[in-house]
Amino acid sequence: MGVGGFGAGLGSMEQLYQQLILDHSRRPHGKGLLEAFDGESFQVNPTCGDQVRLRVTLAPDGARLATLGWDGQGCSISQASISVMNDLVAGLALPEVAALGEAFGLLMHSRGRGVPDQVADSLGDAIAFEGVSQYPMRVKCALLGWMALKDAVAKAAAGDSSPAHVPEGI
Amino acid sequence: MTALSMPEPALIPEAELAAIRADFPILQRQVRGGVPLVYLDSGATTQRPTPVLHAMEDFATGRNAAVHRGAHALAEEATEDYEEARGDIARFVGARPEEIVFTSGTTGAINLLVSSLDAASTGRGGPAAWQFALTRGDRIVVTQAEHHSNLVPWQELAARSGAELAWLRVGPDGRLRLDDLSQVVTAHTKVVAFTHASNVTGAVTDVATVVAAAKGVGALTVLDAAQTAGHMPVDLPGLGVDFAAFSGHKTLGPHGVGALYGRLDLLEVLPPGFYGGSMVEIVTMTEATFQPPPTRFEAGTQPVTEVIGWAAAVRYLSEIGMARVEAHEAALTARLLAGVAGVPGVRLLGPPGIDGRLGCVAVEFDGVHPHDAGQYLDSLGFAVRVGHHCAQPVHRALGTHTSTRATLGVYNTPAEVDAYAAALATVRPYFGVGE
Numbered sequence: 311m312g313v314g315g316f317g318a319g320l321g322s323m324e325q326l327y328q329q330l331i332l333d334h335s336r337r338p339h340g341k342g343l344l345e346a347f348d349g350e351s352f353q354v355n356p357t358c359g360d361q362v363r364l365r366v367t368l369a370p371d372g373a374r375l376a377t378l379g380w381d382g383q384g385c386s387i388s389q390a391s392i393s394v395m396n397d398l399v400a401g402l403a404l405p406e407v408a409a410l411g412e413a414f415g416l417l418m419h420s421r422g423r424g425v426p427d428q429v430a431d432s433l434g435d436a437i438a439f440e441g442v443s444q445y446p447m448r449v450k451c452a453l454l455g456w457m458a459l460k461d462a463v464a465k466a467a468a469g470d471s472s473p474a475h476v477p478e479g480i
Numbered sequence: 481m482t483a484l485s486m487p488e489p490a491l492i493p494e495a496e497l498a499a500i501r502a503d504f505p506i507l508q509r510q511v512r513g514g515v516p517l518v519y520l521d522s523g524a525t526t527q528r529p530t531p532v533l534h535a536m537e538d539f540a541t542g543r544n545a546a547v548h549r550g551a552h553a554l555a556e557e558a559t560e561d562y563e564e565a566r567g568d569i570a571r572f573v574g575a576r577p578e579e580i581v582f583t584s585g586t587t588g589a590i591n592l593l594v595s596s597l598d599a600a601s602t603g604r605g606g607p608a609a610w611q612f613a614l615t616r617g618d619r620i621v622v623t624q625a626e627h628h629s630n631l632v633p634w635q636e637l638a639a640r641s642g643a644e645l646a647w648l649r650v651g652p653d654g655r656l657r658l659d660d661l662s663q664v665v666t667a668h669t670k671v672v673a674f675t676h677a678s679n680v681t682g683a684v685t686d687v688a689t690v691v692a693a694a695k696g697v698g699a700l701t702v703l704d705a706a707q708t709a710g711h712m713p714v715d716l717p718g719l720g721v722d723f724a725a726f727s728g729h730k731t732l733g734p735h736g737v738g739a740l741y742g743r744l745d746l747l748e749v750l751p752p753g754f755y756g757g758s759m760v761e762i763v764t765m766t767e768a769t770f771q772p773p774p775t776r777f778e779a780g781t782q783p784v785t786e787v788i789g790w791a792a793a794v795r796y797l798s799e800i801g802m803a804r805v806e807a808h809e810a811a812l813t814a815r816l817l818a819g820v821a822g823v824p825g826v827r828l829l830g831p832p833g834i835d836g837r838l839g840c841v842a843v844e845f846d847g848v849h850p851h852d853a854g855q856y857l858d859s860l861g862f863a864v865r866v867g868h869h870c871a872q873p874v875h876r877a878l879g880t881h882t883s884t885r886a887t888l889g890v891y892n893t894p895a896e897v898d899a900y901a902a903a904l905a906t907v908r909p910y911f912g913v914g915e
């Protein structure tokens with residue numbers, strides 16, 4: 311009985327686990343929580359329980375993202391995605407952060423059919439996650455950090471620097 | 481302490497196993513661009529043999545009608561089929577037909593029971609139902625090994641009633657620490673809800689010991705038999721529990737159906753927690769009287785086709801014989817555990833031997849997240865589950881938060897298990913860990 315064969319399945323694995331993703335997952339950027347913050351978010355991927363806690367500070371004028379720091383545990387896709395996001399968004403104006411988040415969302419929901427060139431170009435290294443869009447169950451992994459960022463920025467912009475709710479005994 | 485069952489491992493003979501596999505067309509599938517499927521996720525849901533599909537089709541094309549309402553020919557035939565199916569399911573777990581309440585699954589069954597206990601706690605059901613009432617100062621006992629569906633409903637009931645929630649812990653081998661029973665199951669304990677087997681560690685609970693402790697303080701016992709019902713002989717009255725829950729889709733049946741078992745003398749005085757058509761006798765503008773069990777607990781139009789399919793599924797299992805199903809899976813489990821033990825950088829969550837253990841083998845890879853491991857295994861055709869498997873607390877108790885889980889079914893072969901064990905050894909190298 312031929313079981314456990316090595317077929318075409320591994321081909322799309324290579325598209326999924328790009329070298330850039332593996333590198334970031336092994337040495338993620340921006341890891342470590344900021345002591346002082348303007349907005350904090352705690353997000354969980356319900357299918358696997360992976361978690362991220364992410365804190366941001368805004369520039370004094372309140373119009374730009376100044377610094378970002380996060381902590382969490384998760385698969386290589388989620389960890390690499392946060393790491394790449396960290397590099398892309400630091401110092402951007404808040405509308406640019408939002409636009410980038412939307413572009414990444416588009417990429418994730420493209421089901422492997424690609425995105426318009428301007429969207430792809432705007433994404434920088436985050437385009438490496440295109441392969442994830444072929445695996446609907448993994449899209450949440452790649453989006454985990456982006457959801458946390460969106461939430462933390464929204465709180466910071468609204469002047470809500472309260473700590474995020476983290477369930478007891480976790 | 482009562483000894484745990486130790487099934488004599490024995491594979492189903494090759495020719496018979498091939499015939500069984502031929503009844504499950506899905507097992508012939510290829511996935512991910514052409515690799516043969518190796519289905520190792522029966523703990524999440526089992527596959528369905530053709531007799532189940534045929535029974536459902538025959539019903540839908542020949543006898544479909546709503547049951548227990550209407551007197552036309554089809555209504556009569558459908559009602560007959562439905563009640564016969566109840567008899568089949570009851571026999572499968574050693575119960576009487578009136579002790580089987582159809583629900584949407586294990587989750588539905590536990591929630592239904594919790595709704596009834598909640599109703600009793602507000603005085604519904606009168607003095608006969610006082611034994612079910614919970615109040616401040618009472619205690620509900622669960623365990624760290626529970627699936628969320630046998631935990632969250634009890635958290636909610638505790639919050640609503642004011643009762644305190646306490647739990648038995650899990651030891652490092654994944655087994656419940658039954659030595660703590662006397663401290664945890666106190667005189668104030670009203671309910672002890674516990675799993676027959678963990679869907680993470682595979683550890684089978686020594687039910688008799690838990691039941692004895694609960695009985696000693698007059699507490700009700702509620703058994704989550706979701707993982708065991710399809711994989712070993714289960715005699716609910718013999719186990720001595722008051723209530724139990726199990727699912728159709730984990731016993732070769734369809735999704736959307738399951739059962740709450742309740743001791744008849746208890747069901748007779750338990751108030752309903754779900755209300756609507758079919759479960760009532762007389763309805764005026766202000767009140768209603770309720771039918772006897774099990775009908776009292778089956779409000780609304782039931783999933784009759786699924787019930788019929790489920791009955792065909794348990795008949796199919798019974799024809800093979802549950803003791804043989806258990807023995808076959810034990811033999812496969814022994815093989816898989818031996819394979820896992822030989823893989824460097826892999827930690828087993830749960831007991832290392834087949835004594836008192838199901839074919840549910842969850843592992844953790846040093847340096848590889850389960851999602852990544854699962855994706856790789858999936859690309860080789862292995863359907864395994866990754867994540868917390870709806871059991872976060874037991875993962876936390878074992879010092880982790882997720883795992884990669886293979887669960888066996890009667891249709892799995894030794895070749896599949898061997899191939900999986902071999903593939904496990906390639907996971908860490910694939911991700912460049914531990915060379």
Ligand SMILES: Cc1ncc(COP(=O)(O)O)c(C=O)c1O
Nearest residue numbers: 585586587627629679706707727
């Ligand atoms: C131990 C246990 N309890 C309860 C359930 C819930 O069953 P269902 O989803 O069929 O309601 C499961 C299924 O995953 C389980 O493994």
